[in-house]
Amino acid sequence: MPFERTAYQTRLSRLCSSSFFQGEIQALILFDLNNIRYLTGFSGSDGVLVIRPPTAILLVDGRYVTQAQEEAQDTDLYHYQDKVDGIEAVLEPKDGDRIGFEASAVSYEFYQKLADRLREERLKPLSEELNNLRAVKDDDEVSCIRRAAELAGGVLEAVARTIRPGISERDLALEIDFGAKRAGAERMAFETIVASGANAALPHAKPGRKILEYGDLIVVDYGVVSEGYCSDETCTFCLGSADDRKREIYARVKESHDQALEAIRPGVPCSRIDQIARSCLAKYGLDGYFTHGTGHGVGLEVHEAPRISRNSDTILVEGMVVTIEPGVYLPGQWGIRIEDTVLVHENGADILTKMPKDFIIL
Known part of the structure; x- marks a missing residue:
């Protein structure tokens, strides 16, 4: 990606200070690879971005560790063996947490696995709310x-x-x-x-x-x-x-x-x-x-x-x-x-x- 690292920092900071986290949501799980690329620079074909302001953690499996280290230098990385295990580990969910996730970017089967692990009542599906994340270009x-x-x-x-x-x-x-x-x-x-x-x-x-x-x-x-x-x-x-x-x-x-x-x-x-x-x-x-x-x-x-x-x-x-x-x-x-x-x-x-x-x- 031909951008200065500060571009990704600015985008993440803007999201972390947005209305997403000024209401009922304490954390956000992003699965859409274009949104992940937009916020971190990582261009791999699989990954998860977990945001709990002020931190953001990029989760990848072993295929993408080196690539993520090169492309997402200013984002914390987590190497997972199992995706759901990794999400739970970096989230460390607490009672009362409400966790937003990109509903359109996951299968129902994966959602069930996530709900079983994180508790369904904690999860808030997001769709329209994230549509305008990339609408204004720099x-x-x-x-x-x-x-x-x-x-x-x-x-x-x-x-x-x-x-x-x-x-x-x-x-x-x-x-x-x-x-x-x-x-x-x-x-x-x-x-x-x-x-x-x-x-x-x-x-x-x-x-x-x-x-x-x-x-x-x-x-x-x-x-x-x-x-x-x-x-x-x-x-x-x-x-x-x-x-x-x-x-x-x-x-x-x-x-x-x-x-x-x-x-x-x-x-x-x-x-x-x-x-x-x-x-x-x-x-x-x-x-x-x-x-x-x-x-x-x-x-x-x-x-x-x-x-x-x-x-x-x-x-x-x-x-x-x-x-x-x-x-x-x-x-x-x-x-x-x-x-x-x-x-x-x-x-x-x-x-x-x-x-x-x-x-x-x-």
Whole structure:
């Protein structure tokens, strides 16, 4: 992780002094590996973080001791043989303790083991309460996301020049993935979507054997991971030529995208951004073909808080990184989605993704 050690100390201190520990909770057990990485720098694939202010202890098994010593230098370490034994040992639970834990990050089977050992009445499941832990990014995190977006944009720009009729969706997706790895990406942020023709009407289509044809709309939704952080971007191209209907609807989706971007600034409700994007399409009778939320947060995960949707109660804060991705999907015909990832700052939205969003005919 490319951060100064003080970044992790600051994040832990902020959590320890937060409202979590000013009420009924005396300790917190974190199992989500992205939250653990955010708070300590540890990037292994298994571990537990136990926080009892002012202390935090990272628990790992023998596979990760050396890695944890190198990555989480300012966090106390505990090497466990059995995970539940280790949690009990470092917690040293006392009568009256209330212990919060990430309910969504453990199986019911593991919860039962934990409840048997620590006593079920002590445990308080947490879910929504932790959603915003990583929602506001610091400058180092924004730099990582920006670099991921730059890398991804360079890859798609190069691959787009090679797109021709006769290539399959699957082969095009593989070219993007291979190009990203060759350019230095750790991995793809999610399975690359390449959808053409009628498949483009499926918001989360999987690239298949369909061959790209002259006149197809091609939706490419892709992202990479660089230094642990994700990018996310969607471009819709047209292969060969486009009729007036495709040009018209692309312009409507672009208008929706641009209006939502213009509305982004601190203090604006996420639900308001979604409403703006949706209302723009409604003017043209297209809102019924926009079948998902307008966006989501991006960071260590490609989908994280906040959600840009009609049901969100989150208010935008400076430092949040979110996507804006309206789309129109005409079943059995084709679809169009335009997505950028942006930083919320005091003057509005700073676009981090790099591909142009004008209508591009290949």
